[in-house]
Amino acid sequence: MLSCIAYTLLLAGTAQAALLPRQSNSTGYSVKTPPLDTPWTYKVGTNPWPEYPRPLLERSQWQNLNGVWRHQNESSLDALNSPPFNQTLQNAVLVPSCLESGLSGVQGEYMLYSWYSTSFRVPSDWSGDKVLLNFGAVDYEATVYVNGQKAGFNRGGYFAFTLDITSLLSSGTNELLVFAHDPTDSDPYVIPIGKQTLRPSHIFYRPCSGIWQSVWIESAPSNYITELNLNADMDGKVSGTISTSANASTSVEISVTPQGDAGSGSTHQVSTGDFSFTVDSPQLWSPDSPTLYDITIKLGQDEVKSYTGFRTVSRGVIDGVERPLLNGEFIFFMGTLDQGYWPDGLYTPPNYEAMTYDLKTLKQIGYNGLRKHIKVETDLFYKACDEMGLLLIQDMPSLRPLQDRTLSNCTVETIVPDASQQAEFQRQLEVLIKQHRNYPSIIAWVIYNEGWGQITDPYYPEFGLTDLVRELDPTRLIDATTGWYDHGAGDFSDNHHYANPQCGAPFYSIQSSPYDPSRIGIQGEFGGIGHNVSIEHLWNVQEAIDTINQTYEIDTTLAAWNYRGHLLLSELEDQTKMYACSGGIWTQTTDVEGEVNGMLTYDRRFLRPDLKQWNADISALYDAAASRSNSSVKLF
Structure with a gap:
């Protein structure tokens, strides 16, 4: 185990949020103490996420159903055969939140099968209108009942869905019952899960089950x-x-x-x-x-509000080099790998202030974007990126990453999707594009990350998936395979290498691929240098602490960490000046569980970068790119 005591004096001057009393009320809900909290953990209250959840299709008549619901764990899918109508479920739970999180009030493990219940009344002035029930996201499958009748079913843990429940409503109190099934990476399931796992270890984290984004009802006319x-x-x-x-x-x-x-x-x-x-x-x-x-x-009679930004994303050739273009000009992308995990809420940030704190910090350091890493966020996250001017590369959540299974004959095989699982992955990729293609900040889609869940034998599905994404959204670029198994699909030649970059350059490592000059050269991941901290900033789970030394590189002082960051950014600057580098993605925004390589610690209380140094180094990258942009552009 790596000792953390040595850094206590270093961080002694860092402001620490006081550990506030746990919230409790007549509902029986209280925050379960997580392995690590944030400055917002005990400010969430019992009416979380009051903001209108869907800013690109907003209606004025709506009612938030977030808050304290009831919950009980079940042992199998057989529970669906006996829905607990008109029963009080065992535990209080905060919606939205991951069942495995402290904020949920449950903080359970192996939450594969769960019932939720709440009740609501429809405002009287909605009479004669349709009543629509909306879920931001339920991981992974949701079966929904209203007043004892099935209202609908949804599969896919990252995506919104809407049910017309008008015919199921009563004039008084209505019972809402939801069954959530989340197999994560239990066999035989091969589903999009990103970095979630039932067996957390270093770069794979505690899972998120159940209703983790907002729930609301709204009124709409018959034709809406x-x-x-x-x-x-x-x-x-x-x-x-x-x-x-x-x-x-x-x-x-x-x-x-x-x-x-x-x-x-x-x-x-x-x-x-x-x-x-x-x-x-x-x-x-x-x-x-x-x-x-x-x-x-x-x-x-239907009126909705939305918003947009006028901009064009494309690619073109400048001085013989393929470049990403924004509004017809080469723009150097410099962002972080953004996991979107929280120690108190896991997938669900404590509140809007907490969520935007990360984004404001990235702007403060000098980044102009982020890569949303194999997770899909709430709509309000993307709106915040739109408002702040952060460029965003959006990943599709990966299927079962880097996992094997042992067959009955004792041979070991890598888990890859069968035909039906691959078809479901494609269907959910389509949903991702359709639900997020209106956000101006998103400039590119990622289909596969580092071969995770990627079929790497011919027929190479990324070619067909790239065509599909291009058809659904011809307005953005496509990174078909970020790192590892690149067969030539998509707009990017994307290298991953730790710690130093290999961006658009005539050198590469065995776990990535050589630069392909027919496509845009970017450094899809690099950096990843770690700096351990004292225990109050760490995910206090021994199994996670034991993996800290698996970090790509550990710098034993903060000064050394900043020095190494300067050297690596200088290398990227050289590759931008000398070769064909068009962007870099630094690992990462924050620490997560056993990883200690973030700009911020996992609790968001300690910022590692020397801001003056990092501002200067990132500005130098933009200047280097600008010096390569003086010639006319040949559009692709």
């Missing part, structure tokens, strides 16, 4: 907007698709207004289905100027 696909480009063209519950062509009014300038908008008449129109001389969205426009859409 069900889906909005909207893109606004640098030339002012606004195009997309509007889908409705009636599934028939109907006139729609769309108003587009710069945020903060209500008097200068424009209104356009279109029809449902595919549409396009042009806004004159729009202010463009970029990291330096993240201008957004409010959108109001009226379809008969």
Whole structure:
């Protein structure tokens, strides 16, 4: 075990949040003490995440169902045969939260099968309207009942779904019952799980089961907007698709207004289905100027609000080098690998302030983006990136990463998906694209990370999946395989190497691939240098502490950590000047469990970078890229 005592004096001057009393109330809910807390752990209360959860399709009449529900664990799927209607379940639970988290009030293990229950009343002024029940995300399968009748089913732990429950409602109190099944990486399941595992170890973490994003109801007329696909480009063209519950062509009014300038908008008449129109001389969205426009859409009696940013993502050739382009100009991407884990909430941040703290910290250090690593966040996360001007590379959550199984004949095989599991992975990839393609901050999609769940024998599915993603969203770039098994698909030649970079350069390691000059060269992961801290900043689980020395590199002092960071960023700067490097992704935003290589510690109380040094080093990267951008661009 690596001792942490040596760093107590080093961190003695760091402000520590007081350990506040646990919350409790008449519902029986209280925070379970997590292995590590954050400054926000005991500020969450019993009405978490009050913000409207879906900013790209917002309705005025809504009711938040977050709060204290009831929960009980079950032993198998057989529990679905006997739903506990009109019963009081065993435990209080905070929704939304991961059942394995301290904030849930449960902090359980092996939460594979669970019942949830709550009750709600529909406002009287919604009479005559449709009532829609919305879930931000339930991991992994959700079976939903309202007043003893099945309302619907959803599969996929990262994605939103909506159920029309109008015909199931009563005039008084309504019972909502949800069964959540989350197998994670138990056999025989091969499903998208990212870094979740039932057996945490170093870079694989405690899982998140159940209702982990917001739940709400809303009112809509009989013919309402069900889906909005909207893109606004640098030339002012606004195009997309509007889908409705009636599934028939109907006139729609769309108003587009710069945020903060209500008097200068424009209104356009279109029809449902595919549409396009042009806004004159729009202010463009970029990291330096993240201008957004409010959108109001009226379809008969249905009115929804949304927003967009005018920008174009493409690729082109500058001085013979393939480059990523934003609004027709080469922009160097410099971000962190962002896991999105919290010691108190796991997948669910304690609150909006906590979630945006990470993003503000990245901007403060000098980063212009992040790679959302094999996790999908709440819609409010992407809105915050849009508002702050953070470029975002979005991963598809991986299937069973780096796992083997032993067969009856004692041979060992790597777990890869069979045909049906691969088809389900593809279906969920489609859902990811459709639900997130409206966010201006997202500039690229990642299909596979480091071969995790990737079939690496011909037929090479990333080629077909790249075509699929391109068809669903032709407005962004595609990183088909970030690291390891690159067969030539997608827009990026993406190298992973720790600790030093190998970006668009004439050298590479055995676990990545040589630079392919026909595509954009980026450093999809590098850095990862670790700096251990005193126990009050560590995930206090012995198995995790025992893996700290598995970190790619351990620097025994903070000064050495910053020095090593300077050297590695200088290497990336050289490769940008000399070769074909177009971006880098530093591992990582925060520590997570047994990993101690974050900009921030896992509790978000200690910031490692010397800000003056890191600001200068990252600015030098942008300057190096700018020095390679003076020639005319040949578009791809």
